Amino acid sequence: MEKIKCLIIGSGPAGFTAAIYAARADLQPIVYEGIEAGGQLTTTTDIDNFPGYPEGVNGRTLMDDLRRQAERFGTVVRAGIITDVDTSSRPFRVTADNEHLFEAETIIVATGASAKYLGLPSEQHFRGMGVSACATCDGFFYRKQDVAVVGGGDTACEEATYLASICRKVYLIVRKPYLRASKAMQERVAAMSNIEVLFEHNTVEVLGDDDGVTGVRVRNGEGKEYDIDIAGFFLAIGHHPNTELFAGKLEMDEAGYIITAPDSSRTSVEGIFAAGDCRDSHYRQAIVAAGSGCIAALDCERFLAAQKAKQ
C-alpha cells in the first residue's frame, strides 16, 4: 500500500503554502485538490490585498503561481477527493475517490469553506439555471441583463460591483437596514449608478420557467411582497467550513470549524493539522490562510522529527 509522509487535503492558499514549506523540508507532500481546484480565490476577481502584487492579481493567476511554486520543490498534486480518513490509529488509513486506499503519516487539512445558500426549494431548483454563488464564474452569462445579489457583506458588495460593470441593472437584496461591508466596499457600490440597494428585503422565492430564472419575489420591511424581473440570482451570504469528512473525528466548534491548539495548527488528533478557512471563521483572508498553511507545515515537520527521535 502507498505510504505518504505528508498528505495535504485542499488546494487553496493554505494547502499550497503548506505544500511549499513541506516540500522544501523534504516531507514529499501529496496535495489532493478537492472539488474546487485552487479553492475560493479562483472564483474571485482581482485581489488587491495579497502582499507582493502592487498592481493586484487575478485569483486564478495567484493560485496557479502558488501551485507552480509548490511543484517546483517536488509537491505532487493529484486531482481527486479524499472520501474517508480513519483517524483511530497512525499511520492514518485514507481513501481517495472512494477507491484508492493509502496510508498517511501526517495530514494537513486545508479544505476551506464553501458558499451558503438560502435554502429555498426554488433556489435549489434553479441552481445552475440562473442561481449562482459566484458572480465571477457566471456573471458573463447575464451581460446586459438585470440580476440580483443577496447579502450585505464585502462579498455581496464585490459581486454586485463586478456584475454592475457587465449587467444592465443589479439589485442588492440586504436583509438589514444597513450594509455590513467595509466602508471602501460600500463606497464602490454607491459609485455604481446601476446598483439599487433594497434594504430590509428578504427573498421569498426565485421565479422561473423551463429556461431558467425570470425573477425573484421579495418581501420588504413592511411585509409587502412584490416581484422583480431578473435573469440571474447570486448568493453572497457567507460560507460554511468544508469539514464534513472529519465530523465526529476532529474537535470542531458548533459551526463546524476545526479547533486547533492556541498558536498552533494541531488538532485534537496527533499528527493531523488544520490550516486556512476550515479552522478560521474570523479572518477568512487568503494571506491569513497562506500564513496558517506555513504554520501547519512547520508543525508537521517538527512532529515527524520528534517521532523519528523517539524511534
Ligand code: NDP
Ligand atoms: P459576511 O458573513 O461578512 O456577510 C454575509 C452577509 O450575508 C451579511 O450581510 C448577512 O446579513 C447576509 N446574510 C447571511 N445569511 C443571510 C440570509 N439567510 N438571508 C439574507 N442575508 C443573509 O460574509 P462575506 O462573504 O461577505 O465576507 C466574509 C469575510 O471575507 C469577511 O471578513 C469579509 O470582510 C471578507 N471579504 C473581504 C473582501 C475584500 O476585502 N476584498 C472581499 C470579500 C470578503 P447580516 O448582516 O444581516 O448578518
